[in-house]
Each structure stands twice: as structure tokens, then as C-alpha cells.
Amino acid sequence: MHNIGILGAGLIGASWASFFAAKGLKVRIYDVNSEVKENALQTANDNLQRLVNLKMLTSKAAKTGQQNLQTVDSMKALLTDMDYVQESVVEDYAIKADVYREFEQYASLSTILASSSSGLLMTRMQSVMKHPARALIAHPFNPPHLIPLVELVPGEQTASSIIDTVKTFFVQLGKHPVVLNKEVQGHIANRLAAAIWRESLALLDEEVASVEDIDAALCQGPGLRWAMMGQHLIYELGGGEGGYQKFFDTIGASFEEYWKDMQDWTTIPEAVKQKAVAGTQAYLEQKNRSEWTAWRDQKLAQIQQVLSEE
Incomplete structure (x- = not known):
């Protein structure tokens, strides 16, 4: 083509x-x-x-x-x-x-x-x-x-x-x-992103942390691993010698407890939208929107260059 x-x-x-x-x-x-x-x-x-x-x-x-x-x-x-x-x-x-x-x-x-x-x-x-x-x-x-x-x-x-x-x-x-073997709304990536976004908004709504710190917790921790591996491989390696099965057996129960008190919103509360918009203004005090975009593109290029190395 x-x-x-x-x-x-x-x-x-x-x-x-x-x-x-x-x-x-x-x-x-x-x-x-x-x-x-x-x-x-x-x-x-x-x-x-x-x-x-x-x-x-x-x-x-x-x-x-x-x-x-x-x-x-x-x-x-x-x-x-x-x-x-x-x-x-x-x-x-x-x-x-x-x-x-x-x-x-x-x-x-x-x-x-x-x-x-x-x-x-x-x-x-x-x-x-x-x-x-x-x-x-x-x-x-x-x-x-x-x-x-x-x-x-x-x-x-x-x-x-x-x-x-x-x-x-x-x-x-x-x-x-x-x-995809079958259709589903949002496909794969946006469904995963939607789950993370909902919990990010919930943490903000419950005043667990600021927008910047919630974002930092994501990109400075799991986000670094996600650039190389998906969640299944991450936990396979996280289980040590016992692999994924050991992770289920030793840490899986903790995650079940997290799920029990997570929000299950199917609509975003208006008050949460206002908190999120207000909270992100701190970013624009550091760089304007075009500068953030240029920064994003440069980092994306650098990450891919690193990942392409053997």
C-alpha cells in the first residue's frame, strides 16, 4: 500500500x-x-x-x-x-x-x-x-x-x-x-486508561493527595515499568521465583481489599471535574501548553530510542 x-x-x-x-x-x-x-x-x-x-x-x-x-x-x-x-x-x-x-x-x-x-x-x-x-x-x-x-x-x-x-x-x-478478538467499547488501551483515570479522580475527590502528587505517583512509579512491560508481566516478575501464581497467593488479597473501597462511578461528579481542572492549573504555572507539548514529544522520542536498544 x-x-x-x-x-x-x-x-x-x-x-x-x-x-x-x-x-x-x-x-x-x-x-x-x-x-x-x-x-x-x-x-x-x-x-x-x-x-x-x-x-x-x-x-x-x-x-x-x-x-x-x-x-x-x-x-x-x-x-x-x-x-x-x-x-x-x-x-x-x-x-x-x-x-x-x-x-x-x-x-x-x-x-x-x-x-x-x-x-x-x-x-x-x-x-x-x-x-x-x-x-x-x-x-x-x-x-x-x-x-x-x-x-x-x-x-x-x-x-x-x-x-x-x-x-x-x-x-x-x-x-x-x-x-482484538472481539469488539468492546474503548478497545483495550482506553479501557485501561479509564480505570486509572477514575481512581485518580477519586483520590483527588477524597483529598488523598494533590493533582501533581497523584500524577507523580503514577509516572514516577508504575509508569516507568509500563513503558517496558504490561501489568501481567510486571506481576509475574514481582512474584519472584514463584512468578504470577505466588503474586496472586501473597499479594492478591491486598488488592481485593483495595477494590472494595474504590469508587465505581459510571458518571463523573461535577464537583470532581472542577477540582481536577483547578488542580491542573499548577502545571501551566511551570510551562505553557505548547511548551508542555514539546516536552512531551521530546520525552516520548527519548523513551522510544532507549527501548529500541537491545
Whole structure:
């Protein structure tokens, strides 16, 4: 697959465009909002230069990537002779239905449609399609041009060969795809993140600690291990010679006690939202938002460089 279409050019779409262009692929960008589309082109170009500054891309590759980026003015122009489309439009079933119907008017039967949806179900989205077998979810973690994870989620009508093709495609591009055996709202990563976020808010609401200290407890402790290992391997090693079974036998009961007094909110209380927003203002006293973003990107690049070493 050499010709990549970006359908929906907001924050995620622009980052996807940066990623594909950095890999030497030809990228077309389309959004119904012409201003958003042009901003995405500029953002993608800027991201390529940032990748050079982060030593994740050569100047020559960045120049090639910038030359391979273009915007188009219609869905037909986007889809003509297109191999793969990464859709990142609004998280709304009705809007996606309209987009998918138009996609089928112009896309060849060999064109793969991958959605960036963070939580919607492909089975429902592909139900409006005449040829749904080539549609799947390929959900990135933000920002896609820096973070390797992509979650591949088939719908009930997605062909297994399409999942295999897209997985191979992303592996070749340096991504780390994971494949879900069945659909679930939020997929894997956001469900894990949702559980941590809820408890982070609960600790703040109960005045256990400040926003900064709750965040520090996460990133200065378990977060360092999570950069290398998932929770299962962490506890396998944490059990010593007895492994995971010993961890269950000796420490599992303690975790059961923690679970008993954790919050089980299914909606976020308004007062907690206000506490969280107010608490995060301390961060902006240290750096402004753009400075934090640049800091984040630099650290992400450095972490990946370390992890890529044998």
C-alpha cells in the first residue's frame, strides 16, 4: 500500500498524515472544512521537521515526506486510485454513516477503510456499507506520529484477511499493532486508561493527595515499568521465583481489599471535574501548553530510542 488517504484532518488526522509521510508514502488529506484541511497540511509539515529535531527522521526523509503530502478538494479526489484510507472524522455514528456511504461511491473494492475511532463499534459503522469486509478500526494512541500502538478491531463483517494485511502493513511501518478478538467499547488501551483515570479522580475527590502528587505517583512509579512491560508481566516478575501464581497467593488479597473501597462511578461528579481542572492549573504555572507539548514529544522520542536498544 503506497497511496494513503486521510479522511478527517483534525488533531488525529494531521498526526496520521505526518506518520505516513514520514514513512515515505504518498498522502492525500481531505476534510469538509477547508481551513481544517489546510491547517492539517501545515501541522503535518511541522511535525516532520520536529521529527528531524527529535532525531527520529533524517532531513532528507522529512523533505520527501513534505513533498508527498497534498490536500484535495473532494471525496472523489481523495479516493481515486487509493490503497488505504485512515478515517478520523467526528465520533458520531450518524456522521460516519454519511461518510461511509460516500466512501463507497468513489473507492475501489480493494481500498481498505480504517477508522481511528477510540470507542465506537465497527459492526455498527460498517452496517451501512455494501462491501463491509474491507472496513476495520485502526485506533492509534495520541499522537500517532510518535506513539507506536495501534489497536486493530474487526467488525462482525470484517474479513480476517484484511486484519492480517493491515497488521503486516503497520508492522512494516514500525507500529506495534494489537488485534482484538472481539469488539468492546474503548478497545483495550482506553479501557485501561479509564480505570486509572477514575481512581485518580477519586483520590483527588477524597483529598488523598494533590493533582501533581497523584500524577507523580503514577509516572514516577508504575509508569516507568509500563513503558517496558504490561501489568501481567510486571506481576509475574514481582512474584519472584514463584512468578504470577505466588503474586496472586501473597499479594492478591491486598488488592481485593483495595477494590472494595474504590469508587465505581459510571458518571463523573461535577464537583470532581472542577477540582481536577483547578488542580491542573499548577502545571501551566511551570510551562505553557505548547511548551508542555514539546516536552512531551521530546520525552516520548527519548523513551522510544532507549527501548529500541537491545
